[in-house]
Structures are given as C-alpha cells and as structure tokens.
Amino acid sequence: MARTLNLVAVSGSLQRPSRTLALVEHLVERIGDAVPIRVRTIELGNIGPRLAGALYRNQLPPEVEADLAAVEQADILVVGSPVYRATYSGLFKHFFDFVHHEALVDVPVLLAATGGSERHALVIDHQLRPLFSFFQAHTLPLGVYGTDKDFTDYRITDPALLARAALAVERAVPLLRAGLPNSHALRPELAAVA
Numbered sequence: 001m002a003r004t005l006n007l008v009a010v011s012g013s014l015q016r017p018s019r020t021l022a023l024v025e026h027l028v029e030r031i032g033d034a035v036p037i038r039v040r041t042i043e044l045g046n047i048g049p050r051l052a053g054a055l056y057r058n059q060l061p062p063e064v065e066a067d068l069a070a071v072e073q074a075d076i077l078v079v080g081s082p083v084y085r086a087t088y089s090g091l092f093k094h095f096f097d098f099v100h101h102e103a104l105v106d107v108p109v110l111l112a113a114t115g116g117s118e119r120h121a122l123v124i125d126h127q128l129r130p131l132f133s134f135f136q137a138h139t140l141p142l143g144v145y146g147t148d149k150d151f152t153d154y155r156i157t158d159p160a161l162l163a164r165a166a167l168a169v170e171r172a173v174p175l176l177r178a179g180l181p182n183s184h185a186l187r188p189e190l191a192a193v194a
Contacts, residue, residue: 003036004036005036005037006040007037008076008077009024009028009078010024010041010071010078010079010080010095012079012089012092013045013080014044014048018043018045019082020082020112021080022156023112024078024080027078027080027169031078044095050064051095052091054098060098071103072104074104078109079092079112081114081123082115083115083120086120093131096131101134102135103135105136107135108137108138108172109139111128111139111144112144112146113144115145115147117148124145128143129143140168142164142167142168144164144168146158146161
C-alpha cells in the first residue's frame, strides 16, 4: 500500500477568486489522481494581515505559525504566485522568509505562477527556482505558468496550459512514488523549530 503524502499548497495571491489559486488547486488535484495525498492549502491573502506586520517568527499568531509548521513538515509542496513587477508577490517572499532554512532539504516542490502576459513566464526559473534552491529543496523539472487568457471564470480552459500541467505532474509522479526523503524525516529536531 502506498504511503499517503502530506502535500501543502501555497497560493501567493492576495485576492479571491484567484487564477493562481485555481492553477495550484488544479495541480494538486492532478497529483491526487496519481498518488495518495493529504492536502493543506495556505492562501496568503487570508493570512496576510496577520503575517505582514511580523518581523520575527515569534511575533506570528498561532494560526500562521501552524501554517509555517505545515510547510516545514510537508512531503511535497505545490507553490504558486501571481507575478507582480516581474517577480513573486512580496507577501509570498515574506512568508517563506520565516521557513527554517533546513526544513525543505530534498522536499519536492512543484512551481507555478500566473501573470498578465507571456513575457513574465520566466519568473519560474529566474525567481521561484532560486528561492527554493536556497532551501535545497528538490524543485521539480517542469514549472507551470498561466496567463489571464488561459482562464475563463477562474477555471483553466486553455488546452496548452492543461497539457503543461498534466506533463508537469506526469514527470513529478515517479519522484513522488520513489519517496524522496525530506528534511524533517532525516532531522527530527526541525519539528521543534519555532
């Protein structure tokens, strides 16, 4: 029997409904079609007011601390951000600034982003991938980028984006089934990090 993976999804969008959240949820559903998962979704727009004013982790309220702990204990992350001024949202970066620097070692991360046009598509490789490389996470080979025109009523309708999402998950699944080790399994002391 396959182990149920603890998947944490993070949407960096500040609004709802959100194309970014729709893309992240679509990727999570596709992964769930392929491997057993338990899902926790973190919408930064929901926790933004409680997150934005904190300078240190010990200043965060318990519910935001619980979200950070969930990220640090994930078997796989699906992260997405809308593109603002050619990069991920500031709140997205602020959230990950509180994640322990060793908590994501070897954790598979599927990267996603949305933007107003194709000219921002490289945000995945030029912004998101370096961020998670700092954590020594295992960024999965294919990222998924969608533009406004790829969605209708906040649902993916573009066949090319649907195909890209399917291919990203297809390429990720063998790694997930192989059970890449994650940092909290290798170093239990990280579970106590506050």
